[in-house]
Amino acid sequence: MTAFAIQSVLLWSDALLFVLIGVIVGLSLWASRQDALRAAWARVAKDGVAMAAATVLAVFVLIGLLDSLHYRARLEPQPGAPARYAVEVNSALDALLSDLRQRAEKTYSAPLATHLYAKEALADSTQREFPRLKFGGAHLGDNLDNHEFDVALRASRGLAGGLVVWLLLVALVRRVNGLDLKAVMEVGAGGTATGAIFITLLPIFLLLGLAISLGGGYHVFGTDKVGQDVLYLSLKSIRTGLLIGTLTTLVMLPVAVLLGILAGYVGGWVDDLIQYLYTTLSSIPGVLLIAAAVLMMQVVIDTHPDWFATSAERADARLLALCLILGMTSWTGVARLLRGETLKLRELEFVQAAQAFGVGRFAIMRRHILPNLMHIVLISLVMDFSGLVLAEAVLSYVGVGVDPSTISFGTMINTARMELAREPMVWWSLVAAFGFMFALVLAANLFADAVRDAFDPRSSA
Amino acid sequence: MLAYIIRRLLYAIPILIGVNLLTFALFFVVNTPDDMARMQLGVKRVTPEAIQKWKAERGYDKPLVWNAAAAGTGALTDTIFFSKSVRMFAGDFGRADDGRDIAREIGQRMGPSLAIAVPTFVLGLFVAISFALLLVFFRATTLDFAGVVLCVAMMSISGLFYIIGGQWLVSKVWHLVPISGYSGGLDAAKFLMLPVIIGVIGGIGSSTRWYRTIFLEEITRDYVRTARAKGLPERVVLFRHVLRNALIPILTGVVVVIPTLFMGSLLTESFFGVPGLGSYTIDAINAQDFAVVRSMVFIGSVLYILGLLATDLSYTLADPRVRFQ
Numbered sequence: 001m002t003a004f005a006i007q008s009v010l011l012w013s014d015a016l017l018f019v020l021i022g023v024i025v026g027l028s029l030w031a032s033r034q035d036a037l038r039a040a041w042a043r044v045a046k047d048g049v050a051m052a053a054a055t056v057l058a059v060f061v062l063i064g065l066l067d068s069l070h071y072r073a074r075l076e077p078q079p080g081a082p083a084r085y086a087v088e089v090n091s092a093l094d095a096l097l098s099d100l101r102q103r104a105e106k107t108y109s110a111p112l113a114t115h116l117y118a119k120e121a122l123a124d125s126t127q128r129e130f131p132r133l134k135f136g137g138a139h140l141g142d143n144l145d146n147h148e149f150d151v152a153l154r155a156s157r158g159l160a161g162g163l164v165v166w167l168l169l170v171a172l173v174r175r176v177n178g179l180d181l182k183a184v185m186e187v188g189a190g191g192t193a194t195g196a197i198f199i200t201l202l203p204i205f206l207l208l209g210l211a212i213s214l215g216g217g218y219h220v221f222g223t224d225k226v227g228q229d230v231l232y233l234s235l236k237s238i239r240t241g242l243l244i245g246t247l248t249t250l251v252m253l254p255v256a257v258l259l260g261i262l263a264g265y266v267g268g269w270v271d272d273l274i275q276y277l278y279t280t281l282s283s284i285p286g287v288l289l290i291a292a293a294v295l296m297m298q299v300v301i302d303t304h305p306d307w308f309a310t311s312a313e314r315a316d317a318r319l320l321a322l323c324l325i326l327g328m329t330s331w332t333g334v335a336r337l338l339r340g341e342t343l344k345l346r347e348l349e350f351v352q353a354a355q356a357f358g359v360g361r362f363a364i365m366r367r368h369i370l371p372n373l374m375h376i377v378l379i380s381l382v383m384d385f386s387g388l389v390l391a392e393a394v395l396s397y398v399g400v401g402v403d404p405s406t407i408s409f410g411t412m413i414n415t416a417r418m419e420l421a422r423e424p425m426v427w428w429s430l431v432a433a434f435g436f437m438f439a440l441v442l443a444a445n446l447f448a449d450a451v452r453d454a455f456d457p458r459s460s461a
Numbered sequence: 462m463l464a465y466i467i468r469r470l471l472y473a474i475p476i477l478i479g480v481n482l483l484t485f486a487l488f489f490v491v492n493t494p495d496d497m498a499r500m501q502l503g504v505k506r507v508t509p510e511a512i513q514k515w516k517a518e519r520g521y522d523k524p525l526v527w528n529a530a531a532a533g534t535g536a537l538t539d540t541i542f543f544s545k546s547v548r549m550f551a552g553d554f555g556r557a558d559d560g561r562d563i564a565r566e567i568g569q570r571m572g573p574s575l576a577i578a579v580p581t582f583v584l585g586l587f588v589a590i591s592f593a594l595l596l597v598f599f600r601a602t603t604l605d606f607a608g609v610v611l612c613v614a615m616m617s618i619s620g621l622f623y624i625i626g627g628q629w630l631v632s633k634v635w636h637l638v639p640i641s642g643y644s645g646g647l648d649a650a651k652f653l654m655l656p657v658i659i660g661v662i663g664g665i666g667s668s669t670r671w672y673r674t675i676f677l678e679e680i681t682r683d684y685v686r687t688a689r690a691k692g693l694p695e696r697v698v699l700f701r702h703v704l705r706n707a708l709i710p711i712l713t714g715v716v717v718v719i720p721t722l723f724m725g726s727l728l729t730e731s732f733f734g735v736p737g738l739g740s741y742t743i744d745a746i747n748a749q750d751f752a753v754v755r756s757m758v759f760i761g762s763v764l765y766i767l768g769l770l771a772t773d774l775s776y777t778l779a780d781p782r783v784r785f786q
Contacts, residue, residue, distance in 0.1 A: 280479035283769075285761035287727060291746050292487055292754050299492045299500050386617065393619050398727060399747050413621055420629055434622045442617035449613070 050450030162209025252327030264342025574725030574737030593672035615666030
């Protein structure tokens with residue numbers, strides 16, 4: 001039997017993420033055939049700020065997707081024994097960043113440093129000194145006078161590389177589309193704000209060049225308590241943030257849509273019951289309900305260790321459960337909105353015409369009501385995203401967030417928070433986590449605003 | 462009016478029963494008390510006797526909803542459901558895992574929570590509405606645009622950043638106020654200043670933007686055009702007409718929060734070491750003290766329902782046209 005060098009692992013969250021992508025692709029195919037929706041998306045595409053935000057989001061999503069292709073590496077084959085695979089589950093992103101992942105130092109070191117953060121007694125010296133890092137600046141050897149020059153050289157090389165790649169890309173697009181550069185910079189083909197995309201790509205490429213060039217020899221954002229590279233941790237956190245921001249809405253939407261439409265269209269005791277259900281749920285303060293549910297989930301997971309084969313699976317189950325819990329507490333708002341909108345739609349002529357023709361209730365709900373609610377669903381999906389990413393950090397701080405072994409912005413902040421009291425201060429992991437989170441949330445907020453403006457009929461004036 | 466209040470209060474009862482059933486299901490049916498005991502005792506000390514003892518100490522050794530062994534009404538009352546959940550309606554929350562009476566603890570911790578939450582709330586509301594009116598006054602100018610961009614940027618920053626950054630800057634670098642702690646009396650001011658200011662700054666972004674949208678919607682109405690047409694200065698139009706008429710949507714979002722101020726803010730209180738209800742809840746979550754979490758869930762929903770009622774009542778004050786039947 002030929003054994004592959006890797007065995008792919010499909011975690012539950014990966015599977016759901018791919019389902020989500022499938023749903024998005026399917027919906028966009030459907031939307032592209034609807035004139036109204038196409039027009040709305042065209043409005044989004046014309047908006048420079050929205051396209052810039054979308055570009056940044058796309059970079060984050062790309063990193064998150066790479067981090068969702070999981071596998072287990074094959075162990076050194078033993079003669080005669082069947083192929084065995086490592087317990088550790090890695091992702092494609094881990095493989096790409098294997099340099100960053102494996103070059104762990106002993107403990108904290110500042111960004112771009114060559115020495116550890118704390119003094120230690122060295123073997124060949126009577127005094128306590130700052131030990132050299134094993135990897136940070138190792139290529140310098142003993143010639144430390146070159147440190148600053150080397151950093152500057154690498155930085156400029158990285159910037160230049162990023163610039164060159166960007167120029168090549170612009171030239172390529174120009175060649176393909178047959179446009180001159182000036183036209184690309186202004187408004188591109190088909191009314192899309194291509195210029196905004198390219199302008200956003202420039203800093204992204206520059207930063208990427210910097211990170212690659214400097215990251216080759218140093219720890220760009222320093223290292224944390226156990227010596228892990230903070231840049232690596234920040235990149236790994238992106239997947240967790242994206243998952244919480246999207247899967248939560250995905251698990252919540254079917255419930256919210258179904259109950260919202262049912263309550264609004266059927267009315268009567270169904271309406272009363274559904275209203276009672278969401279009033280009850282929403283009357284419990286969100287954080288407390290989440291805390292209570294997560295505590296209980298923790299008990300379930302802890303008392304059933306046999307359910308999970310690897311620790312990655314357990315952490316993944318916990319992440320999913322968190323999404324589920326967050327979804328259960330947040331569907332109420334969407335359901336209420338959908339109910340209200342359905343009440344309005346029910347009285348419109350086209351619905352009454354359908355009723356007069358004898359179309360069944362469920363067919364009306366599916367064919368006439370649901371498509372007219374899609375803009376609310378979409379708006380709530382994009383509007384909730386940034387709030388959920390921020391909530392993850394807070395929940396992890398409170399102790400009801402993701403599994404402590406899951407790398408996320410919340411766990412990064414939570415572990416880094418204590419280090420501010422140290423002297424000198426360890427600020428880099430906190431700054432890196434907040435910085436990445438800010439970029440993600442800001443892009444999401446700007447994009448969400450544009451989507452809302454384009455789809456909300458009230459704001460079209 | 463009185464009839465309306467009474468009807469609304471009656472309507473709250475089924476909701477509270479629902480909340481109660483939900484927490485009961487979450488805490489006692491999804492997980493049996495045995496599970497909780499095992500978790501609390503840790504892996505090493507789990508013996509059937511230890512579990513029994515743990516349950517007996519907390520009164521979890523009774524049947525869940527029906528005690529077949531007890532006589533008469535005891536079959537209903539001598540159960541976990543009755544002793545732990547039903548008695549919450551009477552304000553009896555039982556004891557925390559450290560043996561202290563939860564109701565008394567809540568009474569003591571309400572003060573510090575309010576001392577932070579009320580100034581934050583009032584100041585935050587004032588600042589956000591002022592900024593929003595300012596942006597609306599300068600609407601469609603560069604100032605308005607810059608203000609909105611700033612708002613979006615500020616609401617994209619994690620609340621944790623405001624707290625950690627503020628503590629670092631004000632307390633560690635500038636040494637203006639103590640980094641955390643609390644004391645009673647006037648002395649509390651120096652402890653309260655920083656959390657209140659940080660709370661206000663952290664909330665400005667989203668609330669200013671929200672009020673700005675409300676004001677902008679209001680400003681397109683006909684009465685505003687009339688007011689301008691009769692020659693009122695823009696200042697008067699904004700303060701006398703727009704602000705007054707925008708009160709209803711503002712109240713919808715604001716009044717409901719007031720009763721929940723008692724609950725304090727989880728993050729602020731625990732970062733600043735304030736002995737309020739928020740830090741009480743966080744400590745309970747970290748210590749996995751289920752009794753306290755359950756009580757806080759219940760109190761939280763009572764306060765929320767009161768908030769909804771207060772919202773409806775406040776409409777009559779803001780808009781005399783609103784009448785209740």
